[in-house]
Amino acid sequence: MIRRVEVAPCxxxxxxxSREDFVQAGVLLVQEQxxxxxxxxxxxxxxxxxxxxxxxxxxxxxxLVLAVTDAIVGGLLxxxxxxxxxxxxxxxxxxxxxxxxRRLTHxxxxxxxxxxxxxxxxxxxxxxxxxALSRTVIDSLRELxxxxxxxxxxxxxxxxxxxxxxxxxxxxxxxxxxxxxxxRRSAGNAAMLEAVQSTDDVDRxxxxxxxxxxxxxxxxxxxxxxxxxxxxx
Amino acid sequence: MIRRVEVAPCxxxxxxxSREDFVQAGVLLVQEQxxxxxxxxxxxxxxxxxxxxxxxxxxxxxxLVLAVTDAIVGGLLxxxxxxxxxxxxxxxxxxxxxxxxRRLTHxxxxxxxxxxxxxxxxxxxxxxxxxALSRTVIDSLRELxxxxxxxxxxxxxxxxxxxxxxxxxxxxxxxxxxxxxxxRRSAGNAAMLEAVQSTDDVDRxxxxxxxxxxxxxxxxxxxxxxxxxxxxx
DNA sequence: ACCTGAACACCGTTCAAGT
DNA sequence: ACCTGAACACCGTTCAAGT
Numbered sequence: 001m002i003r004r005v006e007v008a009p010c011x012x013x014x015x016x017x018s019r020e021d022f023v024q025a026g027v028l029l030v031q032e033q034x035x036x037x038x039x040x041x042x043x044x045x046x047x048x049x050x051x052x053x054x055x056x057x058x059x060x061x062x063x064l065v066l067a068v069t070d071a072i073v074g075g076l077l078x079x080x081x082x083x084x085x086x087x088x089x090x091x092x093x094x095x096x097x098x099x100x101x102r103r104l105t106h107x108x109x110x111x112x113x114x115x116x117x118x119x120x121x122x123x124x125x126x127x128x129x130x131x132a133l134s135r136t137v138i139d140s141l142r143e144l145x146x147x148x149x150x151x152x153x154x155x156x157x158x159x160x161x162x163x164x165x166x167x168x169x170x171x172x173x174x175x176x177x178x179x180x181x182x183x184r185r186s187a188g189n190a191a192m193l194e195a196v197q198s199t200d201d202v203d204r205x206x207x208x209x210x211x212x213x214x215x216x217x218x219x220x221x222x223x224x225x226x227x228x229x230x231x232x233x
Numbered sequence: 234m235i236r237r238v239e240v241a242p243c244x245x246x247x248x249x250x251s252r253e254d255f256v257q258a259g260v261l262l263v264q265e266q267x268x269x270x271x272x273x274x275x276x277x278x279x280x281x282x283x284x285x286x287x288x289x290x291x292x293x294x295x296x297l298v299l300a301v302t303d304a305i306v307g308g309l310l311x312x313x314x315x316x317x318x319x320x321x322x323x324x325x326x327x328x329x330x331x332x333x334x335r336r337l338t339h340x341x342x343x344x345x346x347x348x349x350x351x352x353x354x355x356x357x358x359x360x361x362x363x364x365a366l367s368r369t370v371i372d373s374l375r376e377l378x379x380x381x382x383x384x385x386x387x388x389x390x391x392x393x394x395x396x397x398x399x400x401x402x403x404x405x406x407x408x409x410x411x412x413x414x415x416x417r418r419s420a421g422n423a424a425m426l427e428a429v430q431s432t433d434d435v436d437r438x439x440x441x442x443x444x445x446x447x448x449x450x451x452x453x454x455x456x457x458x459x460x461x462x463x464x465x466x
Numbered sequence: 467a468c469c470t471g472a473a474c475a476c477c478g479t480t481c482a483a484g485t
Numbered sequence: 486a487c488c489t490g491a492a493c494a495c496c497g498t499t500c501a502a503g504t
Contacts, residue, residue, distance in 0.1 A: 016468060040497065052498080053469050061497055113346065120405025123415040131420045138422050149438070152428040156442035157398075157449075164397015165390075172353025182356040187364045189371050195385040205382070209389035216390075216453030217446060224445075249487060273478065285479080286488050294478055470503070477496065484489070 017047070019057050019067070026068035027075070035110040038065060066125045069114040074129035076104050081133065090140040091218050097137050098162045098214045102207075105166040109173030116167055119159075134159070145225035154221035161217055169206045177202045250280070252290050252300070259301035260308070268343040271298060299358045302347040307362035309337050314366065323373040324451050330370050331395045331447045335440075338399040342406035349400055352392075367392070378458035387454035394450055402439045410435045 025047045030038050040061055044051030058064040080100050087093040105112055118127055138155055146154050172179055177199035184196050196202055258280045263271055273294055277284030291297040313333050320326040338345055351360055371388055379387050405412055410432035417429050429435055 039495085041495085049468095050470050052471080052500095055498070056468060112349075116345075116349075116401055116404040119401055119416075120409040120412050121416075122408065122412045123419045131416070135420055135422060138425060142424055147424065147427070149428040149441075152425055152434075152438045153442045153445055155425070156438050157446035160398030160401050160439075160442060161394045161446060164399075164401045165393030166397075167400065168349055168352055168393050168397045171349040175355065176353040179353050179355045183352075183354075183364070186356045187368060189368060191375055191380065192371060192385055192388070194380070195382040201385075205385045205389055206393075208382075209386045209393060212386055212453070212457070213390035213394060213450060217449055220445070220449030220453070272476085274476085282487095283489050285481095285490080288479070289487060468504090470501105472499105472501095474499075475497095478494095480491105480493075482489105482491095485487090 022057055023067045023071050027071050063125055066118055066121050070127045077129055090143040093140045094137055094218050095214055097133055101162050102166045102210055105170045109170040112167045112170050144222045150224050161213055165210055255290055256300045256304050260304050296358055299351055299354050302351055303360045310362055323376040326373045327370055327451050328447055330366055334395050335399045335443055338403045342403040345400045345403050377455045383457050391450055394446055398443055
C-alpha cells in the first residue's frame, strides 16, 4: 500500500495576512476616523480585501475590536509604562498606574465601552498590556504588605474605581461635559452650582475627584495591610 | 371674508398611544427577555403596532432605550428609596444609596451599558428617579459640612466609584465571573490566586471590595469637610 | 490556506400614503 | 394626529465557489 503524502494546498495570489495585519489596520482606522468607523466593511476596504475574509482570522468580529482596543491601549501606555515601573514608592507607583488609565480614556474617549468589556473578556482575547499593568499594581500591593483576601479586595477596589470612574467621566463623548452640566442644572442643586457653572468646571471637578478618590483608596488599602484581625470575628 | 375654523384632524382607529405606553411595553419586554430583545421591531410587535410608529413619539430609538432604563431603575429603587431617606446618619444614608445602585446592577446586569450612558444623557431624556437619588446624596454631603468645590468633588468621587465599579463588576454578563477568573489565572499572580479560586470567590471579592471602597471614600469625603485650607497653597 | 461574492437575517430610520 | 408599509443604508455572519 502506497502512502500518499498530503501536501497542504497553498494560496499563491499575494502574501497571506496575519492576525497582526488586521489589528494594525484596525488601529490605523480608529486613529483616523474613530471607533465608530471600525466596521467589517470599512476595515476590508482599508486593507484592500473583501470584508468577509476577516472571519478566517477572527471567528467573531467582537474579538477583532477587543484586539484593536488592547493594541491602542498598548500604544498609549508604552511611553508611560517604563516610568510607572521605575517609581520607587509603591503608593506613588499605584497612583501613577491609575492616572495612566485615566489619561488613556481622556485621549480616546470612544474607547470607554470596549475597556469595560475587555476587563471581562474571555482569555482567548489577548490583552498583554493591560495584564502587565495590573500585575504591576498587584506587586506594589504585595510590597505594601497585602496578602490573600485583602490583596484581592484591595486590588479590586482600586480597579473598580480607576476603570469605572474613568469610563463614567468620558461616557457620552463628545457631548458628555455639556450634558452633565445640563443635568446638574436641571437637578436644581443650588449648592452644587456654586462650583460647577461651565463645562470647564465639570472637566476640572471630574479630574480633581478622580485624584481625590485615588489617593483616598490607596491610603485605605495600604492601611488595611496594617490592621490586625478582630478576634471577635 | 369668512374665517375658516381649522379643526385638527383626528385619528379615529383606536386610542392613541402615549410615550408612557411605549416605555411601559419596553419595560415588560426587557423584564421578560432582557435588553437584547429591545428592538424597534420586537417592541412594535409586542404592542401590536408597526415598528415605525415609535418614531412619532421618540425621534431617536436611543431615547426610548434610556427612558426604559430609567423606568426599570425607578421600579427597582422604589422599594428601597424610602428606606434610604429615612436613615438618620448622613454617612449611613450615603452608603445605603451606593449599595442600592450596586444591588440594581446585580439584579439587572444587562442594564450596565445604558446606566453609564444615562449619566451623560442630554436633559431631554428624563431620569427623575436617578436625579432624586443623587439629590439625596448631595443633601447628605451638605449635612456633613461640605460646600462649594469640595461638595462637587466629593459627590463626583462617590458617583464615579459607585456607578463605575458596579458597572465594571457586572460587565460581560453572564460570563463575567468565569472570564474574570480565567484572566486572574492567566495573569499568573500566584499571590492573588490564594484568595480567588472559584467564580464564587470572584463574586464575593467584588462585593467586599465595593463595600470596602464605599466606606473608605465616604470617610475621606467626610474628612475633607473638616480640613482647613493649607495656607501655603 | 486564504480570499471572493452573493446572500441572509437583522438593525435603525425615512417618507409617502392611508384613516 | 397617528399609524402603515415599502424602502433605504447599514450591520455581522454564512457558505459555496474560486485560486
